[in-house]
Amino acid sequence: MASTLGLKVRRGEGEIFRRRLVEMGAFDRRRKIRSEGEDLYMPILELSREAKEELSSLGEFDLVEAEFLVEAPKETVEELLGRKASFEVVGDIAILDGPDREAAAAILAVHRNVRAVISPLTAVEGEYRTRRFRCVAGEARTTTVHKEHGLRYRIDLERAYFTPRLGTERLRVANLVRPGEAAFDMFSGVGPFALLISKRGAKVVAVDKNPEAVRLLRENACLNRINDIVILEADAADLAEQFANQADRVIMNLPHSARDFLWAAMRIAKDGGVVHYYAIAPEDDLFGRDTAFVEEAASASGVKAEILRRGVVRSYAPHEYNIVIDFAVHKPDKAEEAPEAGPGP
Numbered sequence: 001m002a003s004t005l006g007l008k009v010r011r012g013e014g015e016i017f018r019r020r021l022v023e024m025g026a027f028d029r030r031r032k033i034r035s036e037g038e039d040l041y042m043p044i045l046e047l048s049r050e051a052k053e054e055l056s057s058l059g060e061f062d063l064v065e066a067e068f069l070v071e072a073p074k075e076t077v078e079e080l081l082g083r084k085a086s087f088e089v090v091g092d093i094a095i096l097d098g099p100d101r102e103a104a105a106a107i108l109a110v111h112r113n114v115r116a117v118i119s120p121l122t123a124v125e126g127e128y129r130t131r132r133f134r135c136v137a138g139e140a141r142t143t144t145v146h147k148e149h150g151l152r153y154r155i156d157l158e159r160a161y162f163t164p165r166l167g168t169e170r171l172r173v174a175n176l177v178r179p180g181e182a183a184f185d186m187f188s189g190v191g192p193f194a195l196l197i198s199k200r201g202a203k204v205v206a207v208d209k210n211p212e213a214v215r216l217l218r219e220n221a222c223l224n225r226i227n228d229i230v231i232l233e234a235d236a237a238d239l240a241e242q243f244a245n246q247a248d249r250v251i252m253n254l255p256h257s258a259r260d261f262l263w264a265a266m267r268i269a270k271d272g273g274v275v276h277y278y279a280i281a282p283e284d285d286l287f288g289r290d291t292a293f294v295e296e297a298a299s300a301s302g303v304k305a306e307i308l309r310r311g312v313v314r315s316y317a318p319h320e321y322n323i324v325i326d327f328a329v330h331k332p333d334k335a336e337e338a339p340e341a342g343p344g345p
């Protein structure tokens with residue numbers, strides 16, 4: 001075992017770093033991660049200065065020389081197919097970009113756990129953010145069980161939104177949670193933010209308007225033995241008054257229209273509460289437009305928004321990115337009471 005370049009990180013942050021290294025193409029897939037006490041050693045390829053800067057936004061790490069076991073190389077879909085195929089795996093279902101039967105056969109051959117290969121018939125659409133699929137190979141179904149960060153989720157890809165591509169972001173938010181804090185997930189889907197932060201000790205209210213998402217969220221709470229979560233089928237905006245000034249943390253994962261609900265998130269947040277606001281932004285104005293939306297909504301609500309972090313979560317479409325803005329809501333003293341904001345004109 002010759003020593004090669006490695007990244008030493010704390011065990012609890014290992015998955016965040018691993019995923020980001022894979023996304024950057026900097027994870028050395030030929031070698032195995034090694035653990036030693038509270039530390040993990042990740043085998044990596046050379047890192048550019050930009051890559052190091054990006055990694056330092058995730059947490060602390062050391063670059064070290066370390067020894068790693070070499071894994072027997074596995075054939076990839078790309079090698080078997082002789083070209084690239086774009087797909088993601090949710091549970092035992094692979095979602096291929098298009099109805100490519102050759103690629104589907106290669107996926108089934110390489111990923112032994114995959115039982116169904118499907119491709120979208122529509123874009124993600126409508127208020128419930130769902131899409132329809134066709135079966136390309138294997139079993140004809142859109143239901144599965146997906147594992148993420150130690151939790152299991154029943155998913156129906158046609159009936160309720162789910163993407164594994166936000167896994168790293170969910171872990172980032174979960175790592176900010178303090179036990180006992182009150183969290184409000186305004187657009188919870190089948191629960192991947194809500195249940196994870198509940199496991200981390202937050203007292204969670206999870207809301208979704210789609211009855212199918214709520215049904216799956218209830219099942220997922222049971223599946224993961226989570227009892228102390230409040231799950232509501234509702235329009236999150238309609239709950240703003242009932243839950244006013246109650247949340248230490250508000251999650252707004254409805255990136256195409258979260259802007260319209262900023263007033264409600266600011267109402268639900270306590271003084272000092274943090275909001276995680278997601279949006280889809282063009283690459284030539286990643287944060288400017290949405291920072292302005294946050295500031296406008298704060299001013300209309302009579303509160304102050306203190307921007308804590310702006311980050312890119314993932315690329316969304318050519319020249320478009322899924323971004324996040326974390327901000328703290330500061331509310332005025334009772335003496336100089338804020339106007340009660342509503343959805344605006």
Ligand SMILES: C[S@@+](CC[C@H](N)C(=O)[O-])C[C@H]1O[C@@H](n2cnc3c(N)ncnc32)[C@H](O)[C@@H]1O
Binds near residue numbers: 162163186209237
């Ligand atoms: C992009 S998905 C996010 C789901 C989940 N947070 C996740 O990470 O998988 C947005 C969710 O918001 C729900 N939704 C849309 N409008 C809503 C509203 N006004 N109130 C509550 N939920 C809403 C949709 O049904 C959908 O499940």
